[in-house]
Amino acid sequence: MSVVNHTPLTKTTHWKVVIPFYGYGAIALLVSTVLLLLSANNLLNHYFSPGNLAITHLMALGWGTMMILGASHQLIPVLIESELYSIKLAMLTFLLAGIGIPLLVVGFYEFNMGAPAKWGGRLILISVIVYLYNLFKSIKNSRKENIHALFLFTATAWLLVTSTLGLMLIYNFSFPLFQKNSVDYLPLHAHVGIVGWFLLTIIGVGSKLIPMFLISKYFNSNLLWRIYGLINTGLILFVLLFLYSESLLYLFIPVVCIFSGIVLFVIYCYKAYKQRIKLKVDEPMKISLVAILLNLFPVLFLIIIIVHATFTNTVSFSVVMGYGFVIFFGWITAIIFGMTFKTLPFIVWNKVFQYKNQITVTINPKDLYSKLIYKWMIFFYWTGFSIFLIGLLMNNVLLISCGAGLLVIAALFYGWNIIRIILFKAPLDEYNNQ
């Protein structure tokens, strides 16, 4: 063996940039679950109701997007193999989105598409542009091309499309920008966001992190390229068919493309799991892997919605609500729960112990959160999720309320652990040992 080429170590993104996103996400999840509980009686009226709009956007932006933005600022060096271009731009992204999201949500909750919603939409759009520019410059400085960076960049481009369209839909209430009502364009806005932003990001980041955390040798660039092609082709076809086709049945073509992409990603994760070096899989990884499987669930709902709409010309609100619920409170929440406890403890551990001699440190990153609180969080989450979903499908308000209540408890437990991690300080004896 000969050892050559000493490589300088790329610095990780500073914790000050990342932690605010995690804190914000935890608060947004709690507020979303409380709103879900308060709106339990009205959830089944119509998916385009002020409460549903507010909850969906708080979950999608305040919870899902802020957590992904936070994690991705930390993971960009890992994903693209280069440093983050600008910390100041990352902070600006947080500030703009952090102010924009509540404005938008309040606007929706009061169904006032005036100043608050418009300003919220504008700030979020600028925030996305700032993030996209920061990501572009970081990738440009990267030493080599890689598929994970491409996933993340394409996903952010789709997020830009989603937020631009979203802002235009808000304006469409006051000025006729489109031929139809804003409500008619909601499926387009929602799916570009869900598939383009969330799905591509989760696959791009997950395909790097899942083998890394499982200590697996598995990597298959060809398979990832196929997944990338299938999902983007499916999404572009969906946009074209939505705008130019009258028949709902044609929508099965993009659904098949995207579903195939998801199945291939499940296979990718399964192979990484089978080839792992460390047999024992920790709890956060277990829920992350379950979330990958949960990814298949919404497609089944979508097929039911399309078939039902094609043959009856009506939409079942409870199935549509179930579809949205499985995406935001199921798939996205489960994977964020798992990945939070695989990333945040390391960020804080690095902050506290980075320049200390590790042999005298007896605390590991996984010791920064309470396993007991985590277990209860998972218990309340799965119970609440299942009861709420059954309640939605059975049109049963009592079950919906019970499920929402349990989800509030799960969000409280999650927040409790997040606070424990963020506020963690090394015990005095750990310092005295240095």
Add this chain to the structure above:
Amino acid sequence: MNIITNNNAMCSFAIDVLRSVEDPEIGLNIIDLGLVYQIDFDEESKKIFCTMTLTTQFCPMGESILNTVKLSLEKFFSDFTAEVYLTFEPSWNSDRISEMGRIFLNRK
């Protein structure tokens, strides 16, 4: 485990020292993981040159691990200063894990 050295006697002490440095994610020490490639000693300039890798390039814990290797070596060999170099050629693969390391990782 196959570590290149110019001083077998001192290297065996260094290996013992570095067995207490763990990869915090895996929970296994860096020697049994096979992360250390080379440890050379220059007794005239009182320097230790340690060349090692990480399980994955741009590992978020990399800076912490490298820093601990340096501090640990300097603590044991108190007359020496340590320089730790990172390399990814050759990159790490699981074949470098020692028998003891495999037993540890195969625990259910």
